[in-house]
Amino acid sequence: MQREIEMRGIPTVLITVSPEVSKQMRPPRAMYPRGFKIGNSLGRPEMADLHKRVLRDALSLLAGPAHPGEIIEFEYPEYGAEE
Amino acid sequence: MSQLSRKCVPFTPFDRELGRATIAIVTAAGVHRKDQPPFNIADELGDLSFRVIGSDTQANDLMVTHHHYDHADADRDINVVFPIDALRQLAAEGVIGGEAREHVGYMGYTMQLKRMYDETAPQIAEEVDKRSRADAVILTGG
Numbered sequence: 001m002q003r004e005i006e007m008r009g010i011p012t013v014l015i016t017v018s019p020e021v022s023k024q025m026r027p028p029r030a031m032y033p034r035g036f037k038i039g040n041s042l043g044r045p046e047m048a049d050l051h052k053r054v055l056r057d058a059l060s061l062l063a064g065p066a067h068p069g070e071i072i073e074f075e076y077p078e079y080g081a082e083e
Numbered sequence: 084m085s086q087l088s089r090k091c092v093p094f095t096p097f098d099r100e101l102g103r104a105t106i107a108i109v110t111a112a113g114v115h116r117k118d119q120p121p122f123n124i125a126d127e128l129g130d131l132s133f134r135v136i137g138s139d140t141q142a143n144d145l146m147v148t149h150h151h152y153d154h155a156d157a158d159r160d161i162n163v164v165f166p167i168d169a170l171r172q173l174a175a176e177g178v179i180g181g182e183a184r185e186h187v188g189y190m191g192y193t194m195q196l197k198r199m200y201d202e203t204a205p206q207i208a209e210e211v212d213k214r215s216r217a218d219a220v221i222l223t224g225g
Contacts, residue, residue: 001109001189002222003093004204009098012220022224028094041112041223045160051169055221056178062219063101065212068092071152074188 002027007023013058015041019071029061036079043079050078097219100180106218107183109207111191112157112164112225114148116140121148122190129193131203135210136186138221142168151192152225164223183217185210192222 002012006028014030016022017038022030033054036043043050057074061067089095092154097104113122115118115134123130136145157164165188167197174181187207211217 001111001191001199001204001206004200004208005220005222006093006095006213007087007154008093008208008210010211010220011095012222014222014224016224018224026089026092028092028122039112039154040163040225041161041225042166044111045163048162048168048172051162051166052172053133055166055169056173057108058221059101059173059179059219062097062104066094066096068094080133 011062013061015054015058016071017041023069026069027071028048028068031058032059032073033073033079034073039076043076047078050076086122099218100101104168104218105181105183105216106179107211107215107220108165108167108170108223109211109220110165110188110223112152112154112188112223113147113159113190114145114161114165114188114191115148116144117146118144119173122149124148126135128195130190131193131195131199133187133189133203133210136188138184149190149192149225154225164194168220180218183215185215187211187215215223
């Protein structure tokens with residue numbers, strides 16, 4: 001999906017919580033918020049500031065150095081461990 | 084068109100200022116508007132359709148239909164898979180130029196990968212390109 005949009009000339013960034021799977025797809029740009037579970041790509045419910053931070057970090061990959069095919073990890077301690 | 088090697092990574096440079104860019108969200112998390120038909124989770128092969136989510140949509144106009152991940156959190160707060168409020172906040176703060184005209188939701192689980200690649204993916208890309216007019220796209224899985 002991502003590759004198809006990119007091939008149209010539209011830059012894309014993937015937020016993945018399944019980095020091993022996503023890596024096989026060779027994403028042009030991708031980030032993995034470490035430790036976030038499936039269903040929580042941006043964080044937990046009502047963590048609005050965290051959602052914004054994750055989104056902002058994903059968008060930052062657009063302007064930064066290119067790492068095609070790689071998943072860049074980000075840490076967000078406020079996500080917290082599994083309950 | 085010649086076959087794109089799986090090892091090849093298509094890459095479109097982002098050559099504008101983020102503060103002047105419009106951003107669309109494309110999610111595989113089964114997000115759709117409540118007034119749209121839900122994804123067909125009874126279809127064992129996986130529903131290949133997609134939904135267009137207009138920029139006039141509010142967070143609580145949305146819901147998830149997907150049977151391959153636990154979306155209890157998304158049911159409480161759609162932003163955990165479809166960060167619409169976060170995107171709008173970033174637009175209000177001038178971090179991004181704005182929200183694109185449309186976003187797209189689809190149901191990423193499928194047993195028909197080839198059809199998803201050959202049919203759905205180009206259709207979504209077309210939607211994003213021609214109607215959403217996004218300068219860049221954020222994709223989420225779930």
